[in-house]
Amino acid sequence: MRASDTAYAALRDDILQWRFPPGTAFAEVEQANRLSISRTPIREAFARLTAEGLLVALPGRGLVVSELSRSTIVELFELRIVIESEAARLVALRRDRDVFEQLRAEFADAAALLDNGDDLGEYYALVARLDAAMDEATNSRFLLGAIRQLRPHLVRARRLARDNHARLVAAAGEHLTIVEAIVDGDDQLAADATAVHLRKSLKNILDSVDGATTTTAMNNS
Amino acid sequence: MRASDTAYAALRDDILQWRFPPGTAFAEVEQANRLSISRTPIREAFARLTAEGLLVALPGRGLVVSELSRSTIVELFELRIVIESEAARLVALRRDRDVFEQLRAEFADAAALLDNGDDLGEYYALVARLDAAMDEATNSRFLLGAIRQLRPHLVRARRLARDNHARLVAAAGEHLTIVEAIVDGDDQLAADATAVHLRKSLKNILDSVDGATTTTAMNNS
DNA sequence: GACCGCAATTCTGTATACAGAATGAGGGGA
DNA sequence: TCCCCTCATTCTGTATACAGAATTGCGGTC
Incomplete structure (x- = not known):
């Protein structure tokens, strides 16, 4: 399996299981270190999660887990x-x-x-x-x-x-x-x-x- | 504007205006050369177009413009x-x-x-x-x-x-x-x-x- | 003549280096 | 004491190098 798929699945599961509650900020380097892969596949995972609406880009504040009001x-x-x-x-x-x-x-x-x-x-x-x-x-x-x-x-x-x-x-x-x-x-x-x-x-x-x-x-x- | 945005807009327009008809194959290097940017923003543009359904990944055959039957x-x-x-x-x-x-x-x-x-x-x-x-x-x-x-x-x-x-x-x-x-x-x-x-x-x-x-x-x- | 296998080329996937922009903190001035 | 400016740190965006996988074409053999 590709590293980007692994990262996507792991991050998605973390969000869906409320291990990362809404508002949690995501940084590329931080997640790359945590999952022991480079920034490139992390970026792809972030892009997919953003497209799904699980992450939202706060201008000047990076990516955060979307609210569920x-x-x-x-x-x-x-x-x-x-x-x-x-x-x-x-x-x-x-x-x-x-x-x-x-x-x-x-x-x-x-x-x-x-x-x-x-x-x-x-x-x-x-x-x-x-x-x-x-x-x-x-x-x-x-x-x-x-x-x-x-x-x-x-x-x-x-x-x-x-x-x-x-x-x-x-x-x-x-x-x-x-x-x-x-x-x-x-x-x-x-x-x-x-x-x-x-x-x-x-x-x-x-x-x-x-x-x-x-x-x-x-x-x- | 970011290079990935430029690439996305250009490729999207090419597809919507039928300059690339359905079935056209997309390769990263080729488009990177054509648009004079590196593969990284091209990859991001491809990912967005794939998420939209304008490109589809044919297993082992790369990305092609989706059919519109x-x-x-x-x-x-x-x-x-x-x-x-x-x-x-x-x-x-x-x-x-x-x-x-x-x-x-x-x-x-x-x-x-x-x-x-x-x-x-x-x-x-x-x-x-x-x-x-x-x-x-x-x-x-x-x-x-x-x-x-x-x-x-x-x-x-x-x-x-x-x-x-x-x-x-x-x-x-x-x-x-x-x-x-x-x-x-x-x-x-x-x-x-x-x-x-x-x-x-x-x-x-x-x-x-x-x-x-x-x-x-x-x-x- | 056709089919199978090997090799070369090419492509994707990943890592990493570098540059520019933005943010936050700290210090100085009003 | 508060505000503003500046500098340093950090983050994103981009380029590029490298490795592994896959496809295609060519050659040999049956």
Whole structure:
């Protein structure tokens, strides 16, 4: 693997896992020393992270980890809701029925995974498989590209949410509705059910954010 | 200005103006010599163009200018229609009324600009001002980012379209409907009128593409 | 005549040196 | 005591050298 890929992956993970909270300043030499590579691949990694919006260039102040304020999260979902709803609509029209039939069966049993003690790994893996199947079936490069662009920010946002058991059960039900609509080829239902799911997810995140009296992570600018 | 910015702007313009048609291979040394700078800023420019999707990395074959096939144009509009409709909806709710009142008056007189001989510069400038005002009023960073991501590809696609006078007059009317809806704060009309306008624009481009028996530019993969 | 292998050329990826710009601290003057 | 100017430090931007990988072309062999 190239050194620039390694640096990109390491820095990206550091940001997504909140090891570098918003506002952290990045300097080339510092990170080059830390990762034991030269400045050249670091520069490339910085460029990719800046293009993704995880880093922002403060004029005269270098690169800092971007903020993730309440309003940013709202704007994130303003875009996410419209494009993922449209993606779901297209998937309902274009999907391989067998693939989603299988996923439907798995989501029908998802409640068991959620009662599986504290190990939600299997459930999250199932959601990831659904996402991957939808990416595959969307078959629209720009739509997919826009979704991919949002994902790193969503990963950060999700860490602000408190997922309680009730919310997870509800979310699993929402997913099941979406998958059923896709299996049935009901594109309008797939789109609307996706919008419902995402609006509820947003509400859950915002409730967590607003409930938090003070965290270093939040910056309600 | 930085050398990497110069290189990026030059290469981007070369691609958008079809001086480098799809499939053209890019090598670092070659472009560094052509633009009389070293490979370092060229690498940064390549990275930005690749992130935008104007260049694609063919494994083992270097970077080439991305294709713009019929299906790519369709996929481009699949995304464009949903996000620009949503943007128009938000603008109708968030706009500064005076700004769009002014634009409404200008679009009401747009027919005169279109009869202004072959100089359509003023009309295109008016459309550009509308785009800028909408970008400003959208006030949603991710939505705006997604639109910006599409623009370079739209510039390329537009060069494939044959804009006849009738189409331009119709488009001006569609724009007027959109601006009126925004002035009135009618978000649903603004969204639907935008979708209508973009679907007609797509149809116009596809008619031009399909009408072209053979051009070196097209690659119907 | 065709296919396989080797060698040379070329390209990318990385490291590093150097120059110019900007920032921050420290000292001097008002 | 506060403000401004200057100098030093540090950072980014660029050039370039070097190494490893890959491709292409040529030659030999089957």
